[in-house]
Amino acid sequence: MSLRITRRALIGAAATTISAAALAACSKPGSTSTPGSADGATLTIYNAQHETLAQEWMDGFTKATGIKVTHRQGDDTEMANQLVAEGANSPADVFLTENSPAMTLVENAGLLAATSEEIRGQVPSQYRPSTNAWTGIAARSTVFVYNTDKLKQADLPASLMDLAKPEWKGRWAASPSGADFQAIITAILQLKGEDETLSWLKAMKQNSTAIKGNSAVMKAVNAGEFEGGVIYHYYYFGDQAKGGQNSAKVGMHYFGHQDPGAFVSISGGGVLKSSKNQEAAQKFLAYVTGKDGQAVLRDGTSFEYPVASKVAANEKLKPLSELDAPTIDPATLNSPKVVELMQEAGLL
Numbered sequence: 001m002s003l004r005i006t007r008r009a010l011i012g013a014a015a016t017t018i019s020a021a022a023l024a025a026c027s028k029p030g031s032t033s034t035p036g037s038a039d040g041a042t043l044t045i046y047n048a049q050h051e052t053l054a055q056e057w058m059d060g061f062t063k064a065t066g067i068k069v070t071h072r073q074g075d076d077t078e079m080a081n082q083l084v085a086e087g088a089n090s091p092a093d094v095f096l097t098e099n100s101p102a103m104t105l106v107e108n109a110g111l112l113a114a115t116s117e118e119i120r121g122q123v124p125s126q127y128r129p130s131t132n133a134w135t136g137i138a139a140r141s142t143v144f145v146y147n148t149d150k151l152k153q154a155d156l157p158a159s160l161m162d163l164a165k166p167e168w169k170g171r172w173a174a175s176p177s178g179a180d181f182q183a184i185i186t187a188i189l190q191l192k193g194e195d196e197t198l199s200w201l202k203a204m205k206q207n208s209t210a211i212k213g214n215s216a217v218m219k220a221v222n223a224g225e226f227e228g229g230v231i232y233h234y235y236y237f238g239d240q241a242k243g244g245q246n247s248a249k250v251g252m253h254y255f256g257h258q259d260p261g262a263f264v265s266i267s268g269g270g271v272l273k274s275s276k277n278q279e280a281a282q283k284f285l286a287y288v289t290g291k292d293g294q295a296v297l298r299d300g301t302s303f304e305y306p307v308a309s310k311v312a313a314n315e316k317l318k319p320l321s322e323l324d325a326p327t328i329d330p331a332t333l334n335s336p337k338v339v340e341l342m343q344e345a346g347l348l
């Protein structure tokens, strides 16, 4: 079941909690239990990851454990804010994000339980925060997509920071309202500091065109409306897999050199401290970060990178180990500050 978050859903959240508690009280332990679920409870996932990917994980988990899963769909900021507003009364057991800053927001509100040892054992330390309040579940790379008719290799920017130079005026696009792009800015902030980030954002306001959605950015680049755009890698591979209608004339430029533009963003999974289904919730994240859950990333249509259980990436992707991404502790990424700076620059 999927439910877009609406004002009504928000108001209904408290009622949902009550009915869930009533249901739990009615079920006799062992009477209708499913394997691995002491009271036959249904897990509630607040999902901000791409819905098709999350659905594959949820279906796989239910098949493997018998534990039922339901979810609510929204974007990173929307879901994180909702969790903070609901606090201990949230019906959510698990939160999945596209990018880690939203998870950090919820962590900083003190709402996350520590991840289990099983999960930590499966996920290398560079793909989870130093705090262990949540875990990485997938990774995505920043790329500069460019129109191959308009730009040659030699014309490509050496650094993401170069796109602030006057020579790039009117030539590139991005989706500043989206959580994906905002995560990239958290990396710039962490690596370059507040002053440099703000001047870059102000230059971006002058130089770039805002388009809603990463797919739309790539489509516009493909059509030659812009020479380039800043998005994540998987939008390209997803379109290629569907026949390449919006990416036939698109080239992929990975910045490398630990440039802010080589930022690899981590999708997160966390268990809510207030969850009445701690064991099943931890089990869900153990599944997602386990061999079967990570294989969904390798074999499915998300084209995101696996980060755990030694599962290799889809062979079409440039290997994660070759991206030369900057080293950043995701726990340090500060999305409220980025929103503030982007507002100051007139981008939001």
Ligand SMILES: [Fe+2]
Pocket: 098, 180, 214, 232
């Ligand atoms: Fe995305």
